[in-house]
Amino acid sequence: MQLIARSIALAYSNLPRPHRVLLGSLTVVTLAVAVWQPFVYHPEYDSYGDKPTVKHIQLDNAQVRSLLPEASEPIDQPAPAEDIPQDDLDEKVGSETGVHEYVVSSGDTLSSILNQYGVDMSEIAALASADSDLRNLKIGQQLSWTLNDDGELQRITWEKSRRETYTYDRSGNGFKSSLETIKGEWKDSVLKGQLDGSFITSARAAGLTSGEISSVVKALQWQLDFKKLRKGDEFSVLMSREMLDGKSEQSHLQGVGIRSGGKDYYAIRAEDGKFYDRNGSGLARGFLRFPTIKQYRVSSNFNPRRLNPVTGRIAPHRGVDFAVPVGTPVLAVGDGEVIVAKHDGAAGNYVAIRHGRQYMTRYMHLRKILVKPGQKIKRGDRIALSGNTGRSTGPHLHFEIWINQLAVNPLTAKLPRSEGLTGKDRSAYLAVVKQVIPQLKLN
Structure with a gap:
């Protein structure tokens, strides 16, 4: 045996260096495979001559669901809406x-x-x-x-x-x-007033209902912050009301004007049901479709009736998850005000932004927040860096859009666009403006 080993060693030494390196590498790999190869034992009988015991384990539905591939996806438990x-x-x-x-x-x-x-x-x-x-x-x-x-x-x-x-x-x-x-009679009414307290209180005193106040706020939501109106500011509202037996059955806002800080703000309804300024320009602020510089893969879609793969219960997924690397800049999709910027147990670091009075967006599982509550931001501003904080099994950005306090699909929601009227539509609208503005005359 020693003679054989000595002969092999001599032959190995006489080989060219490249061949020695290659042969040595193959030897090491072979030994590694031999050592780490798992040992599989298939007994027909055990050491006592008896057949091996076979045990069947029955899994319930919840256990089966926990083994499915989708159970490994991030299961978001977003911050509650009450936190807003x-x-x-x-x-x-x-x-x-x-x-x-x-x-x-x-x-x-x-x-x-x-x-x-x-x-x-x-x-x-x-x-x-x-x-x-x-x-x-x-x-x-x-x-x-x-x-x-x-x-x-x-x-x-x-x-x-x-x-x-x-x-x-x-x-x-x-x-x-x-x-x-309803076969009532439609009548136009102009309601005027001055602020003495909040806009809500003053508008009620002028004769507007809750629904009509809501219409006024929505019409001018992009031009004014109604919380910052001051005592003495004036407003004038043109309502078209259907009267039946002396009572208003329904109403439509036709136009509104508000004078605040020496500046006049107008919103007048066009035939398409939307509101424009005196020149037919759009009042809404445009939105970005995605909260990142480029579009990333969607790892989990919006689903208000999503079945939690682990618990089997309905757990609404009120937003969209984007598979973004940690540290990706997160952008505000529209102009607005930061109303939440903090850490939440499930959502991790998250930011909520209010855009006007109807729209709100939320961004969750962030690594770092770059804004503060009360801060005014513009569309495209960096508000955070994406991360993997909170209840998350992998780096991603959870993004939500809410309209009138209801979550919508961010990928298909019809977002505001700052487009104005053109052509015949604009000409028809300007004719309406000439009739409405004199009725809304502010003192």
């Missing part, structure tokens, strides 16, 4: 919980409107089956609908005209429709 600071405008003018209102504009369809709020296409189809006219919505018509806690459509109201309102209530797997026709 409220003010008198929210408390007294806010919409009923679960209810949303929408004015139909150019390019809208029933499915495009409802789908951004997570309503299933099957429900939209069932609704359209109840009334095929819903497939032909007109610009300026108003929809309002109610969702339950699981995001399911319960009722939708379609204001087809000033006199006809259709209501569709859930009935089994479909919807049952009903028609309400």
Whole structure:
């Protein structure tokens, strides 16, 4: 044996150096595989001559779900909406919980409107089956609908005209429709006042209802911060009201003017149901679609009826998760004010921004926050760096958009655009302005 080993060593030494290196490397790899190769034992019988014991383990549904691939995805438990600071405008003018209102504009369809709020296409189809006219919505018509806690459509109201309102209530797997026709007399009213206290209090004193105050706030939400109006500021509102038996059944805001700090602000309704300034320019501030410089892969989609893969319970995913590397700059998607910038147990470091009075965005699981509550920001400003904080199993950015206190799909939501009227639309609008402005004359 020693002679054989000595002969092998001599032969190895006589080899060229490249060959010695290659042979040595192969030897090391072979030995490593031999040492680390797992040993598999397949017994037919154990040491006592008996057959091996085979035990079957039954897993329940929850255990099976925990083994599925989707169970390894981040399961966001976002900060509660109650964490968002409220003010008198929210408390007294806010919409009923679960209810949303929408004015139909150019390019809208029933499915495009409802789908951004997570309503299933099957429900939209069932609704359209109840009334095929819903497939032909007109610009300026108003929809309002109610969702339950699981995001399911319960009722939708379609204001087809000033006199006809259709209501569709859930009935089994479909919807049952009903028609309400109002034959009142429409009258225009100009309501004026000065601020003495909050805008809410002063507007009520001038004769506006809660719903009408809400319309005024939404019309001028991009021009004014209503919380910063001062005593002595003037306002004038033109309302079109339908009167029946001496009572107002419904109303439409036609125009509003507010003088604050020596400057006049106007918003006048056009035929498309939207509000513009005296020159026909759009009042809304444009939004970015994505909160990052470039678009990243979506790792988890918006789903108001998402089934938690581990617990098996409905756990709404009210935003979109983007698979972004830690440290990626996070941008504000629109002009607004930071209302939350702090650490939350589940959401980690997160930021909430209010844009006007209808819109809010939230950004979660951040590594570093770059803004403070109360800070005014512009579209495209850096507000944070993405991270993996809070309840998260991997680096990602959780992004939410809320409209009228309801979460919508950030990828499909119809966002404000600062476009103005052109051509014949602008000419028709300017003719309306000439009639409305004199009625809104401020002292």
